[in-house]
Amino acid sequence: MILIVAEHSGGQLAKATLEMVTAARESGREGPITLLVLGHGTADVANAAAAVADQVLVADLPALAQYNAELWAAATAQIAQEGEAHTVIIGGSRSGREFAPRVAVKLDAPYLEDAIALRANGAALQAQRYTYLARVTETVEAEAPVIVVTVKPGSFAPAQAAAAAGEQYDVELDLPALRVEVTGKSVEKSSRVALTEADVIVTGGRGVGSPENFSAYVEGLADRIGAGVGATRAVVDAGWRPYAEQVGQTGKTVQPKAYVALGVSGAVQHLSGMGKSKYIVAINKDAEAPIFKVADYGIVGDVNQIVPALIEAARK
Amino acid sequence: MKILTLVRQVPDAEARVKISGGHVDLEGATLVIDGMDEYGVEEALRLREGGAAVEEIVALAVGPKRVEDALRTALAMGVDRAIHVETDEKLDPIALSRVVTQVAQAEGAGLILVGGQEADWDSQALGAATAERLGWPQLTWTNELKVEGDTLTGRHDVDDGNESFRASLPAVVTTQQGLNEPRYPTLPNIMKAKKKELRKDTLDTYGTAPTVRVVGSEIQTRARLNKMIDGKDPQAAAEQLLELLRNEAKVLA
Numbered sequence: 001m002i003l004i005v006a007e008h009s010g011g012q013l014a015k016a017t018l019e020m021v022t023a024a025r026e027s028g029r030e031g032p033i034t035l036l037v038l039g040h041g042t043a044d045v046a047n048a049a050a051a052v053a054d055q056v057l058v059a060d061l062p063a064l065a066q067y068n069a070e071l072w073a074a075a076t077a078q079i080a081q082e083g084e085a086h087t088v089i090i091g092g093s094r095s096g097r098e099f100a101p102r103v104a105v106k107l108d109a110p111y112l113e114d115a116i117a118l119r120a121n122g123a124a125l126q127a128q129r130y131t132y133l134a135r136v137t138e139t140v141e142a143e144a145p146v147i148v149v150t151v152k153p154g155s156f157a158p159a160q161a162a163a164a165a166g167e168q169y170d171v172e173l174d175l176p177a178l179r180v181e182v183t184g185k186s187v188e189k190s191s192r193v194a195l196t197e198a199d200v201i202v203t204g205g206r207g208v209g210s211p212e213n214f215s216a217y218v219e220g221l222a223d224r225i226g227a228g229v230g231a232t233r234a235v236v237d238a239g240w241r242p243y244a245e246q247v248g249q250t251g252k253t254v255q256p257k258a259y260v261a262l263g264v265s266g267a268v269q270h271l272s273g274m275g276k277s278k279y280i281v282a283i284n285k286d287a288e289a290p291i292f293k294v295a296d297y298g299i300v301g302d303v304n305q306i307v308p309a310l311i312e313a314a315r316k
Numbered sequence: 317m318k319i320l321t322l323v324r325q326v327p328d329a330e331a332r333v334k335i336s337g338g339h340v341d342l343e344g345a346t347l348v349i350d351g352m353d354e355y356g357v358e359e360a361l362r363l364r365e366g367g368a369a370v371e372e373i374v375a376l377a378v379g380p381k382r383v384e385d386a387l388r389t390a391l392a393m394g395v396d397r398a399i400h401v402e403t404d405e406k407l408d409p410i411a412l413s414r415v416v417t418q419v420a421q422a423e424g425a426g427l428i429l430v431g432g433q434e435a436d437w438d439s440q441a442l443g444a445a446t447a448e449r450l451g452w453p454q455l456t457w458t459n460e461l462k463v464e465g466d467t468l469t470g471r472h473d474v475d476d477g478n479e480s481f482r483a484s485l486p487a488v489v490t491t492q493q494g495l496n497e498p499r500y501p502t503l504p505n506i507m508k509a510k511k512k513e514l515r516k517d518t519l520d521t522y523g524t525a526p527t528v529r530v531v532g533s534e535i536q537t538r539a540r541l542n543k544m545i546d547g548k549d550p551q552a553a554a555e556q557l558l559e560l561l562r563n564e565a566k567v568l569a
Contacts, residue, residue, distance in 0.1 A: 009475075009476070067474075067475075069444065069453075070453065073448065093475050094474060094475050095475050097440045098440070098444055098456045099444070100441070100444075101409065101410065101413075101440075101441035101445040102444050102445070102448035104410055104441075104445065105410065105413070105445050105449055110408075110410065110527035110528050111408070111409070111410050111441060111528070112528065113441055114438065114439075129438070130536070131340075131436065131437055131438045131533070132327065132333045132435070132438070133435050133438065134438065134536065135333050135536055136333055136335070136340055136533050136534065136535060136536060138530060138532075139531040139532050140408075140528050140531065141528070141529045142529065144527070179483055179484070180453050180455065180481055180482075180483045181481065181483065182479050182480070182481055183469070183479075183480045183481060183482050184479065184480035185478075185479045185480070186477050186478055186479075187476050187477040188476065188477040200567060225568060233493070243459070243494055249329075249433070250351075250352070250493040251493075257567040258561060258567035258568070267329065268329045268330055269329050269435075272438075275536070278565075279565045283547075292542075293540075294538075294540055295542065296540050296542070296565070297557055297560055297561070298542070298543070298544045299545045299546075299547040299553050299557060300544070301547025301548070301550065301553060302550075305550040306547060306553055309550040309551045309553070309554035309555075310554040310557065312554070313554040314558060
C-alpha cells in the first residue's frame with residue numbers, strides 16, 4: 001500500500017494532503033492509497049480524508065494532540081511496517097521534513113525529499129527535486145522494499161474526491177515517551193493571508209528606503225489587493241520586519257500566482273525562495289538589479305512614486 | 317560536554333552553477349563553508365564563551381579533498397580540531413548520517429550542531445536522520461539556544477510560528493539565521509588554525525553507501541516574459557501594470 005500521513009490543522013484537512021493524494025495517484029505505484037490521521041479530536045479530518053483515499057487509518061489519541069517529531073515518526077513507521085507499505089508519503093512542511101528522515105531510518109528506507117514530481121520507473125521510484133538554492137532540478141531514484149518521500153507543497157493539484165468514500169479504521173500505537181517539552185508557543189497571527197497560502201505576495205527590500213516606507217508602500221499595496229506581505233533578508237536583518245515574513249533560503253519558500261517585488265535587488269538566496277512564482281513583478285530604480293532577469297513585468301523607477309500611483313490605480 | 321559541529325562546503329550563493337554531463341560541475345566555482353553550518357560553528361563557540369561546560373569542539377566534514385578548506389575556516393573561527401572523512405563518493409543525507417553517528421559515538425559527543433538546510437542539496441534531513449540513529453531528540457530550525465548542565469533550552473521555528481523548548485542532552489540541533497552572527501576568522505587565528513589537528517579519515521570503515529541515485533541534473537530555466545514598462549510617468553506605469561496583471565496574467569481581479 002501507499003501510506004500518506006495526513007496534514008491537518010484546526011480540525012481541517014490541509015490542502016497539502018490532497019496534493020499528496022495526487023502525487024500518490026500520479027506516481028504509478030500500485031496498491032490502495034491509505035491516509036493515516038494522527039491527532040486528537042480528528043473525526044472531521046478523518047471524514048474529509050475518507051473522501052479522497054481508499055482507506056483511512058485513524059489514531060485519535062490525547063497523546064497526539066500536539067505534533068512531535070519522535071511521536072509522529074514512531075507512529076508512521078509502525079503503521080508502515082504493519083501495513084507493509086512500499087511507499088510512505090509525508091508533506092514537505094517544516095514538520096514533515098523534520099520527522100520523515102526519522103521514519104526513513106526506522107524503516108531502513110531511502111528518502112526522496114521535497115519531491116516536485118514522482119513516477120515509478122520499473123521497480124524504482126523516481127523523483128524530481130530542486131537543489132543548489134533551487135537553481136538546479138535534480139532527478140533522483142531509489143529502489144527498495146519501502147521508500148519514504150516528502151512532497152513539496154504546491155507542486156501537485158489537489159485531489160478530487162474518489163467515487164466511493166474509503167473505509168475508516170482505528171489503529172493502536174506504541175508511542176515513545178516525550179523527550180522534548182514545549183514550554184511556550186507563539187503562533188504567527190496576521191490579519192493578512194499566510195505567506196505560504198497567498199495567491200499574491202507583495203515583498204519589500206532595502207530599496208523601499210525605511211520601515212515607515214515599508215508600511216506605507218508594501219503593506220499599503222498588499223492590503224489594497226488582498227495580498228500577503230513578504231520581506232527580504234536584508235530588511236529582516238536591519239530589524240525593519242519580523243523574521244516570519246522573510247522569503248528566501250533562510251526564510252520561507254513561496255509559490256504564489258503573482259509575486260510583486262518592491263525595491264528588491266534579487267540575491268540568489270532570495271530568488272531560491274520565490275523563483276517558482278507564476279508571475280514575477282519587479283519595481284526597482286536600479287535597472288541593473290538581477291531581479292529584472294526573472295521578472296515577467298518590470299518597472300525601472302522609484303518605489304516611492306510608482307507604488308502610491310499603483311495603490312491609487314487599484315482603487316478604481 | 318563535547319560538541320560536534322558538521323560542516324559542508326557549498327558554492328558561494330552568487331556563484332554560477334554549471335552542469336556538465338548531466339551533473340553539477342563545481343570546477344572553478346568559489347566554494348565556502350555553508351552559511352547555515354557556520355551558525356552551528358559560531359553557536360558552539362558562543363556556548364563555551366557563555367560559560368557552558370564545553371570540553372571540546374570538533375568540526376566534521378565528509379567529502380572530497382577540497383573540503384578541508386571549509387574545515388580550516390571552522391578551525392580559524394575557533395573550533396579545537398577537525399576530522400575530515402575524505403571521499404569522492406556522493407552520499408545522500410540518510411547514508412551520510414551513518415558516518416556522523418559513528419563519529420559522534422567514537423568522540424563521545426553530547427551535542428551535534430548542523431545547518432537546517434544547506435545550500436547544495438537543499439535538504440533538511442541530516443540532523444533528523446542522525447538523531448534517529450543515535451536515539452537522540454532533535455530540535456530543528458533553532459534560533460535561540462542555552463545549555464545549563466544537561467539541560468537544553470531555547471526557541472525554534474515550527475509550522476505555524478515558534479516554540480520555546482526544553483530537552484536533555486544529548487541532542488541534535490539544527491541551526492539557522494537569527495541564532496547568532498558568525499565571526500570572521502582573524503589573521504592570528506588563521507595562523508593558529510594551521511597548527512590545529514585536522515585528522516584525515518577514509519570512508520571504508522563506516523560501512524555506508526548511497527541509498528539514492530542521482531539520475532541527472534538540469535539548470536532551472538523558466539521562460540519569463542521580461543516585459544519592461546516605462547517608469548517615467550508613475551501614473552501611466554501603474555495603470556499599465558494593473559492592466560497586464562488583470563487582463564494578461566489574470567492574477568488580479
